[in-house]
Amino acid sequence: MSHIENFRKKFHIDQKADLRNALVAVDAIYEANRIATEYLSEIDPSDAKTGFRIHSLLNLLGRIFEHSEGMLVAISTGSPASAEALSRIVVEGSINVMYLATIGNPSTLIQFFRSWLNEHERKLGEWKETIKGESYADKVSAMIDERSDFIQSLGLYVDKIESQSLIDPCDRNTEWPKSLFKRFEAMGRKTDYYESYHRLSGASHLTGEDTLLWLISLEMPIEQKIKMAKEAWAYSTMMSRIACTFFVDAAAACVIGYGRSSNEDLQKLKQSLGRSVQSIAKEAGVPH
Template sequence: MNYVPTFRKAFKIDQKADLANVAIAVNSIYTAEQIASSYLGNIDPSDNGTGFRIHVLINLIGRVCEHAKAMLVALSTGSPASAEALARIVVEGSVNVMYLATLGDSGTLNYFFRSWLDEHDRKLMEWNQMAQDDGAVEVLTMIKERRQLVQQLQNFVSQNEIHCEIDKSKSAEWPKSLFKRFEALNRKTDYYTSYHRLSGASHLTGEDTLTWLMSTGMPDGMRHKLGKEAWSYSIMMTRISSTFFVDAVAACVISHGRAKNDDLRDCKAALAKAAHEIAGEAGVPGK
């Protein structure tokens, strides 16, 4: 199905805008999103723990999908650097979902939630000490209110653990290191070739500025070539990032019994083919 008109209308993209460079990614992301929502949403959970897990995975898939669509909007409207920054979020979010769906269970989800809650409370305590040292009364009040919210969320997680009869002793823990999650999924190479590769835009590293400085003394034709290569690179990386989202959806539905997934395999194959086809223009050696 062609979802490009739906995408164009949803994000109010001008009818004159050429969306050929994002069409394959748009169709793959919308197709995968539809598969996830229709399949997971129609499962009748056997117990509270399963229902909890399904609801969380649906929510997480939706959040990653939102970033994936925003990534393609950025590329479609002339912001390739922003598209790369969002692509990095899509890769990380997809890997998180893959880990939770493939290696985790309801107990792992509780580890996932508590990891954030514990770290956030620790940061609030650090901030609280700084505010006390500075005598910032108004800030201390805000920190107190925020910690009260965190406590409410911690209580919710504890109550849900009881409600769902979760025994975390049998569950895989939540690795604090993203690299460890890639590693656990046997995707260490992807960490370097996809996730780390996208760090330039999100961290505003020196690479692009150095390239620009070097190009200032080059002939116009060479600078045009470098600019075209940079655009192609952004297109390629958004396609690669979209495959991660498709993989995340596949992990969720397969872990809940979906046996026939040719539609998702077709999405991934189309994205891989499209990424390969533009690799040479993107400056990939040997392509």
């Protein structure tokens, strides 16, 4: 079964639905995910910390793959704005995995987990402080405490991994940057932050851009409205393809980090995506 047929069947997409616009992207993410998963799964870890890192990368990559699938389902079934929101998740997740796979090491992963644990615990504390004096404070505080206990248990689990796997403390060269922009920058992809990630904020943050354009269009003739709608849909399609290139890069970073030297297959997937982006760029309103 081809990747596109598998995609259609998996998500119960009607046989009459035209999936040609998603074909290249679906093939790219499915094949990249297969390559990375099979390669990493065949590695016999030399020690516990290597096994910990490989398992973590496999899980993170798998989670991004699921978002990539959801993004392409959305663009294929009439939800371009939702596809854009998911595209942003795919781009961010892919950059995180690229950083962990190329610059990071097992101690960076420990920092990655602790960064989330510490931030989550801080938010729980703020929440508990905010509800003091409210009539429901005791009931909600009990739930917050239960969640806090769970977070602390996860922290102990991370401590156990660090200790049992003999993971050294992180140094400045491999630390986990708190800022996503810093991770883009460290990967030499600062412009991608603005060109791809930031441009996708409109759907995920419900900014004013689309509503302003809609208000402007109210006074336009129907032909112009249709033209604007087609351009917006093409733009969402283009951005979903760009997001897929980030996923392919993340898959490549994982396998290259563990010694896969021949990666022409992944390079061809990225080139195919690049051509598909260029093919729709004019329709999407990209200046030439």
